[in-house]
Amino acid sequence: MIRRFVLDGCKLPVGNVPLYQAFADSIKKYRNPNKLDPEYLFELIERQLADGISFMAIHCGINRFSIERLRKQGFRYGGLVSKGGTFMVSWMEYNNCENPLYEQFDRVCELMKKYDAVLSLGNGIRAGAIHDSHDRAQMAEMIINCELAELGRDMGCQMMVEGPGHVPLDEIEGNIMLEKRMSGGAPYYVLGPLPADSGAGYDHITAAIGAANSARYGADLICYITPAEHLALPDENDVREGVRATRLAARIGDIAKYPERRELEKQVALARRDSDFEEYFRLSMFPEKMRQVRDSRTPENKATCTMCGDFCAMERGHALFKNDIQGDKCRKTVENSNACE
Structure with a gap:
């Protein structure tokens, strides 16, 4: 049944x-x-x-x-x-x-x-x-x-x-x-x-480290592990966390094996650099979790996050290089040379 x-x-x-x-x-x-x-x-x-x-x-x-x-x-x-x-x-x-x-x-x-x-x-x-x-x-x-x-x-x-x-x-x-x-x-x-x-309670992370390396070296199918592994029958949240950790491990392994998989990571980095949070959420693997964390600690300055607040490195970097980041200039430079000049 x-x-x-x-x-x-x-x-x-x-x-x-x-x-x-x-x-x-x-x-x-x-x-x-x-x-x-x-x-x-x-x-x-x-x-x-x-x-x-x-x-x-x-x-x-x-x-x-x-x-x-x-x-x-x-x-x-x-x-x-x-x-x-x-x-x-x-x-x-x-x-x-x-x-x-x-x-x-x-x-x-x-x-x-x-x-x-x-x-x-x-x-x-x-x-x-x-x-x-x-x-x-x-x-x-x-x-x-x-x-x-x-x-x-x-x-x-x-x-x-x-x-x-x-x-x-x-x-x-x-x-x-x-x-x-x-x-x-x-x-x-x-x-x-x-x-x-010795990682019981966090064996989904222990396994994800092993799985990422396995994917890198040629494994074809990965079995997810939950935080409850070695301790108890997993509940729904354990399953969700285990699957997420394993999906991340698979992506990390694929990034190492397939250079074309790095293009998405580049777009994620650009969205984060530009404090374009909606695009950052859209491109990332776990947008709901990202929104939950950000909404739980909302900054006064919406262009930043509460990690650094007014000391935001991204904002300061933009101020220092504002003449070099006009329109899409820096994005195109990154696409052409993988370095922002």
Whole structure:
């Protein structure tokens, strides 16, 4: 019911994680998620696709080999942080069986093809702490997911790879390079990454820093994080703040990658320089927030803001260079040389 409500109310592509419902249903039916019937899992995947899901995060890259790497390295500082991934590892250990999503990968791909959906290879053993970044267990799953991305593409399935969780800032570029190299350039859906573990309460900012760098280095899809991450289920305001921070991160990354994206930033700077607040609002990402802040602290001099008031640097600069800022002269100079002379 919830899934169909979301699909009916949204024009954008909607993705989900089928393992969540599969294990939840098994708990209701058997009071034990480890009694999940693999056939029911595949039936559920098809039912969700038939509802209109556009992409699915499916944990195909967890197998007995990757679990053995986790055990031999002595577990982790941050433990296992993927809900679907951890339930699947538990199911495999309880039943002493291989992951059916890995074992029957061709069947997963056929379902995705049938409904023209994208298979996003879930990152079930992603690092949940920067000290676990690029450990053997994470790398084992990443290698498998990259192999599966190529196999799925050869079968005519649309593929993405997910990762990497918590990653120090200096390792983000290398992580993306590895994914692109090993997968033959498959689109990379980054979860965060969070370059610090100690920012709870502001993890939307922590993640935005990681996401901006990821976008800069070639990530293709960014997952938003809310201020409530690691603490609680987000409320509506948490979601709004998380999405805004992630949109900003995506723009920062794109500005670094694509020089043409800087033209808008130039126009924003000119509007701010000229104290043209209406144009400043119109060109910026969050005009409602800007108006709210300005209206809450209205200056006597409408040409300024209350940050500097009568000591406004912009006004003083205009007074100093008034003979050089006649009409559109300075704007044209900026457009021609990127410097105001």
